[in-house]
Amino acid sequence: MSVLQFGVELYYLVMALVLFFLTLRREPKAAADHRLAFTLSALGLVVALLCLTQQGELFFRSYRVDLFSQIFKLALALGLFLVLAISRSLPSIAERNHAEFYLFLTTCTIGMMMLVSSVELLTIYVSLELSSYSLYILVPLRRGDDIDVEAGIKYLFFGAVSSCFMLFGLSYIFGATHSTYLTDILARMPELVASPIGVVGLILAMAGFFFKLSIFPFHFWAPDVYQGGAHQVVTFIATASKAAAVALLIRLAVLGAQYGYHFTQILVFLSIISMTLGNLVAIIQKDFKRMLAYSSIAHAGYVLIGVLTLQETGLASSIYYALAYLVMNFTVFMVLTQVAQDGRDLKIAELAGLYHRSPLLSMSLILGIFALAGVPPSIGFTGKLFLFTSAMNQGYFWLVLIGAVNGTLSLYFYLRVVYAAYFVEAKLPPIQLSPPMRALNYALCATILYFGVAPNSIMELARAAVRAVL
Amino acid sequence: MPAFNQLNTYLYLAVILFCLGLYGVLSRRNLIAVLISVELMLNAASINFMAFNRFLAPHPAVGQIAALFIMAVAAAEAAIALSIIVALYRKLKSINIEQANELRG
Numbered sequence: 001m002s003v004l005q006f007g008v009e010l011y012y013l014v015m016a017l018v019l020f021f022l023t024l025r026r027e028p029k030a031a032a033d034h035r036l037a038f039t040l041s042a043l044g045l046v047v048a049l050l051c052l053t054q055q056g057e058l059f060f061r062s063y064r065v066d067l068f069s070q071i072f073k074l075a076l077a078l079g080l081f082l083v084l085a086i087s088r089s090l091p092s093i094a095e096r097n098h099a100e101f102y103l104f105l106t107t108c109t110i111g112m113m114m115l116v117s118s119v120e121l122l123t124i125y126v127s128l129e130l131s132s133y134s135l136y137i138l139v140p141l142r143r144g145d146d147i148d149v150e151a152g153i154k155y156l157f158f159g160a161v162s163s164c165f166m167l168f169g170l171s172y173i174f175g176a177t178h179s180t181y182l183t184d185i186l187a188r189m190p191e192l193v194a195s196p197i198g199v200v201g202l203i204l205a206m207a208g209f210f211f212k213l214s215i216f217p218f219h220f221w222a223p224d225v226y227q228g229g230a231h232q233v234v235t236f237i238a239t240a241s242k243a244a245a246v247a248l249l250i251r252l253a254v255l256g257a258q259y260g261y262h263f264t265q266i267l268v269f270l271s272i273i274s275m276t277l278g279n280l281v282a283i284i285q286k287d288f289k290r291m292l293a294y295s296s297i298a299h300a301g302y303v304l305i306g307v308l309t310l311q312e313t314g315l316a317s318s319i320y321y322a323l324a325y326l327v328m329n330f331t332v333f334m335v336l337t338q339v340a341q342d343g344r345d346l347k348i349a350e351l352a353g354l355y356h357r358s359p360l361l362s363m364s365l366i367l368g369i370f371a372l373a374g375v376p377p378s379i380g381f382t383g384k385l386f387l388f389t390s391a392m393n394q395g396y397f398w399l400v401l402i403g404a405v406n407g408t409l410s411l412y413f414y415l416r417v418v419y420a421a422y423f424v425e426a427k428l429p430p431i432q433l434s435p436p437m438r439a440l441n442y443a444l445c446a447t448i449l450y451f452g453v454a455p456n457s458i459m460e461l462a463r464a465a466v467r468a469v470l
Numbered sequence: 471m472p473a474f475n476q477l478n479t480y481l482y483l484a485v486i487l488f489c490l491g492l493y494g495v496l497s498r499r500n501l502i503a504v505l506i507s508v509e510l511m512l513n514a515a516s517i518n519f520m521a522f523n524r525f526l527a528p529h530p531a532v533g534q535i536a537a538l539f540i541m542a543v544a545a546a547e548a549a550i551a552l553s554i555i556v557a558l559y560r561k562l563k564s565i566n567i568e569q570a571n572e573l574r575g
Contacts, residue, residue, distance in 0.1 A: 129543050
């Protein structure tokens with residue numbers, strides 16, 4: 001075993017330790033702390049890139065490092081980096097808590113990185129809880145009105161109950177297969193699917209990831225947490241933690257790849273409900289973050305379409321879509337944090353006149369929103385195209401039809417945002433952007449367009465990653 | 471007593487405990503009581519692990535380790551939950567879940 005195989009996680013552990021010492025300071029130095037955290041996360045991105053081709057098994061085979069896990073670790077490192085990039089001013093979190101905000105973001109990243117590498121049930125459980133607990137603390141950190149603590153409480157108890165379901169399911173899987181290693185479970189899969197206890201176990205075990213991904217029936221927390229949490233925290237939940245959940249869902253779904261007819265039926269059902277419910281309820285939302293929460297429920301449904309094909313192409317499209325979702329959702333949230341610079345909640349109507357206040361931000365917004373809605377030539381469109389084609393090839397005609405109808409439905413509320421930003425006049429002062437923020441805007445716009453037109457490099461990477469798992 | 475030496479007894483016990491916990495989570499309004507119910511559900515999973523370990527598993531340590539891990543993780547969870555409950559109490563002067571209902575829509 002070489003240290004490099006565990007390099008990314010070790011790096012972030014050290015980073016968490018450094019940040020922990022920052023939290024111990026009596027007098028907070030917000031600007032210096034942010035510079036340090038930001039630099040460390042940029043270095044982490046480099047480390048994750050260096051470790052991209054690592055392979056191996058660690059800790060008594062319970063931890064597998066392969067291309068699949070390393071791609072997601074890179075995505076998570078990117079997510080942390082981007083979130084820290086937009087948290088230079090953190091108006092909604094008290095200054096003495098800034099260092100803690102960085103610390104818990106980092107521990108959450110470590111948890112999710114371990115999650116995408118775990119191939120043993122107990123390891124999965126512990127790393128899932130590590131990432132969840134950090135988020136439970138981050139959500140109520142917001143200062144001001146009481147809604148933050150309320151959102152925190154709801155998040156915590158929904159999370160705790162769904163992880164109880166998951167743990168109960170894992171115990172049944174352990175009982176049916178006598179092992180906690182995914183490879184051993186895979187070998188005993190026919191017995192597992194044949195016995196009722198095994199099927200119940202598998203379905204319950206999925207609950208934990210459905211919660212993370214906010215798939216029906218574990219979606220109730222999303223709107224409240226999105227509205228109640230600080231913008232930067234919500235950005236992290238909406239981007240990085242979704243990617244990690246998709247990763248683990250793929251690892252688990254692969255288990256049922258050869259046998260799972262009933263299993264897929266359940267996923268089809270959940271996917272349809274999540275899409276439809278998310279899109280329909282999003283239409284009536286007035287709060288921007290709440291709308292994005294329902295849109296995230298719908299997008300979780302789209303990702304499921306790729307997962308339930310249980311084929312190389314479908315799973316690769318899911319990975320592509322998860323990465324694309326990270327970028328496009330981040331773009332929208334970045335605009336949100338820049339428009340609401342005092343950290344208040346933003347109504348959709350308050351985006352009025354954004355085109356005049358800051359043309360660059362409105363361009364990022366329109367690209368991000370169009371990508372979420374799936375308008376060509378953005379990554380969102382390409383991702384949806386891949387997902388729907390792979391499901392079509394597997395004969396899920398009705399699923400694709402419902403998905404496409406949902407895509408059209410969702411245009412309505414996405415276009416309302418664009419309408420507010422471009423066609424409604426408002427007498428508000430222009431928004432000043434710092435030069436690094438301008439650069440970030442241009443980079444995100446370029447990414448959305450470039451990988452939408454030329455998705456092959458990412459898609460090849462995703463396929464290679466899936467082959468490492470299947 | 472033969473019933474105490476059968477796997478099924480313990481599985482039924484775990485299911486009953488799990489359902490009791492779930493019922494508690496859904497019906498109790500006091501946050502501390504909800505937390506206790508969550509712990510019940512976790513312990514139901516622990517009992518499952520121990521029972522399968524005792525009667526079926528070829529390797530006798532796995533289930534016990536799982537139970538130990540669940541205890542440790544549950545302790546961390548209780549710490550976080552209690553601290554957030556205290557924060558809620560400071561703001562609302564109540565730990566009744568019904569008081570926390572501002573987020574709607």
